[in-house]
Amino acid sequence: MNSTATSFVLSPERRDQLHQAAHQIRRDIITAIAVAGDGHPGGALGAAELFAALYFEVMHHNPREPQMPGRxxxxxxxxxxxxxxxxxxxRAGYFPVAELLTHRKIGSRLQGHPARTHLPDMVETSSGPLGQGLSVANGLALAARLDGVQSRVFALLGDGEMQEGQVWEAVMTAAHYKLQNLTMFVSYNRLQIDGAVEDVMGIDPLAAKLESFQWRVVEIDGHDIEAVVAAAQPAPTEDHRPTAVILRTVMGKGVSFMEDKAAWHGGKLSMEQAQQALSGLGPAIGFDDIRHMDGTNVI
Amino acid sequence: MLFSGSADIREGFAKALMELGESNPNVVAMSADLAGSSKVQAFADTFPDQFFQMGISEGDMMGTAAGLALAGKIVFPTTFAVFAASLANQAVRLSIVYNQANVKIAAGHGGITVGGDGATHQAFEDIALMRVLPGLTVVVPADANEAYHATLAVAAMHGPVYLRLARSPHPVFTDPTKAFQIGKAEVLREGADVGIIATGTMVVRALQAAEALAKDGISARVINMHTIKPLDTECVLSCAVDCKAVVTAEEHSVIGGLGGAVAELLAQKQPTPIEFVGVQDTFGESGEPEEILTKYGLSADKIREAAVTAVQRK
Structure with a gap:
């Protein structure tokens, strides 16, 4: 890449904490989806380091004041x-961990796809139908600029999602308006529902495409949490381009029978499979596993 | 003084938007390469920081509008009705309406009066596509004065709105001093034999039809249903109870628009003969606006005929 991530070093303790957070996010994904009966574990497991990096290190946010101005x-x-x-x-403290067991169930705030009306303090925009989020992120970034606040906006897209036309409209918009306060992550696991992205509808060379659209592009190992944190740091002030971080990820990362298998984009997950997945991942470290409200173990 | 004589309905929107821009820095307007036609160029020139040119990308414009609104702005994305409702429908549904974002979609060229551009640019189905979305307010002003007041009213409420604006000069007949009440229909003429419930450009034609009907001894109530959603159910029900026959009139398909909304209500609460004046499930064509209106049955004569039929069906 022409651009490289700003150098950034985490203390060993901090790095361990973030590893533990990513690990626990994986355990929670498996548990919550198994309890739901089905869901989308593959991509979620592949983005665990990003979620941990954003919510436990990078983002300026406050679970006790979710609507904090300038967040x-x-x-x-x-x-x-x-x-x-x-x-x-x-895990960051926005709601009780046990609520994760309601995911995808009737009456839950934790809808099968994020719903802002259900979680107005935590979900910036509803999403699910692909290709929509970057436009909304651009709007949030433009509003921050209008208001003169330092707020940064992060968006995560899947690599298959790059096939949606509106993504490229939004890619142009972010560059046109020089949204330096915007960072788009692309989880580049090379898989989508119907198979390999390059077989279904090729998106490569993705980095070169984004660079030609006047984006600053960084490409890293999406499972190297220090690299993720570094890539999420603000761009050099003299560079007014929006930043794209291509995260080389593995679908199903950490669960041997799911890794690199398009079938684990989504589907059923049995309790037996979940047990196998959790034992493969290894025990919780630094966090407590999700328990039922009465304190009993879930899996 | 607002508008008089004949005026483009979009001009009422444009005038109100300028006042909003002046009084509230949180009011933002957007265009997808139709700033002149959408009448937002003056706003763009006067308040450049509050205007975003988005290029030919309606879906992206709607999504960006949602983002701006979710961060506290009052956002008016503008384009043609056919693009807002069809081309950008997914972004409208997910990012604006499902999020309940404070976005006011101002869509010009609603209906068939786009004229020579033909069927590709004529929106017959936009009210139906928008009305079906939960929590989206749908407003169709009947003239430039009403468009002015409606624009101020939708800016003042919180939540997503579809504001449908017609093109072409149009008679100005609504009270320029009357504030706009969202969801509160206006009875423009009292009558007891048949109720004509009209919206947008068909309201003035409904008044003309009522005049003609009076000469035939039929007393027609004329209702300006400027808000399709939420529908003023009280007004529609009392009209059905009093007149026992109803005609709906809209510059839109007879499927799913105002007629659909009225029929859904009356079928359930007050079964009443209804005749539907609108486009009969077909695409349009090029022509002069008045020629198209006549050819596709969107005239005062057709409303009068429909009223006679409705009365006979009592």
Whole structure:
């Protein structure tokens, strides 16, 4: 890449904490989806480091004052991987961890795809139908500029999502308006529902495309949490372009039978599979697993 | 003094938007390469910081509008009705309406009076597409004065709005001093034999039809249903109870628009003969606006005929 991430070093303790957060987000994703019976584990597992980096290190936000003026904002454009977002929100303190067990169930705030009307203090925009989030993120970034606040806006898109035409409209808008306060992450796991992205509808060379659209582009290992934190730092002040961070990720990361398998975009997850996944991931460290309200173990 | 004689309905919107821009820095307008036609160029020139040119990308404009609104702005994205309702429908549904974002979609060229541009640019289905979205207010002003007051009213309420504006000069007949009440229909003429419920450009034609009907000894009540959603159910029901026959009139398909809304209500609460004046489930064509209106049955004569039929069906 022409541009590289700003150098950034985490203390060993901090790095461990973020690793533990990402690990717990994975355990929560498996537990919540198994309890729901089905869901979208693959992409969520692949974005665990990003969720941990944003909610535990990078973003200026406050669970005790969710609507804090000048807060940074996160837009999950590929809304189907919301099990990871919900876990990050709960672990950051926005709502009780046990509520994760209501995901996808009737009456729950934790809808199958994020719904702002259900979680107005935590979800900046509803998402699910792909290709919509970057436009909303642009609007949030423009509003911050109009208001003269330093708020930064982060968006996450899937790589298959780059096939949606509106994404490229929004890519042009962000560059046209020089939205330096905007960072778009693309989870580049090379898989989508019907198979390999390059077989279904190729998007490569993605970095070169985005650069030619006048974006600053950084490409990193999306599972290297220090690299993710570094890539999420503000661009050099003299560079007015929006930033794209291409996260090389593995669908289903951390769960051996899910890794790199398009089938785990979404579907059923049995309790037996969940048990196998959790034991493969390894025990919770630094966090407590989700428990039922009465304190009993879920899995 | 607002408008008189004949005026473009869009000009009422434009005038109100200028006042809003002046009084409230949180009011933002957007265009998808139709700033002149959407009558927002003056706003763009006067309040450049509050205006965003989005290029030919209606979906992106709607999504960006939602983002601006979710961060506290009152946002008026503008384009043609056919693009707002059809081309950008997903962004409207998800990012604006499902989010309950404070966005006021101001859509010009609603209906068929776009004229020579033909069917591709004529919106017959936009009210139906918008009305079906939960929590979206749908407003169709009947003239430039009403467009002015309606624009101020939708800016003052919180929540998403579809404001449908017609093109072409149009007679100005509403009271320039009367504030606009969202969801509160206006009875423009009392009558007891048949109720004509009209919206937008068909309201003035409904008044003309009522004049003609009076000469035939039929007393027609004329209602300006400027808000399609939320529908003024009280006004429609009392009209059905009093007149026992109803005609709806709209520059829109007879499927799913005002006629649909009235029929849904009356079928359930007050079964009443209804005749529907509107476009009969067909695409349009090029022509002079008046020629198209006549050819597609959107005239005072057709309203009068429909009223006679409705009365006979009692």
């Amino acid at each position: 940074d904002r996160f837009v999950l454009s590929n809304g189907h991987i919301c099990a990871g977002l919900y876990s990050a929100l709960a």
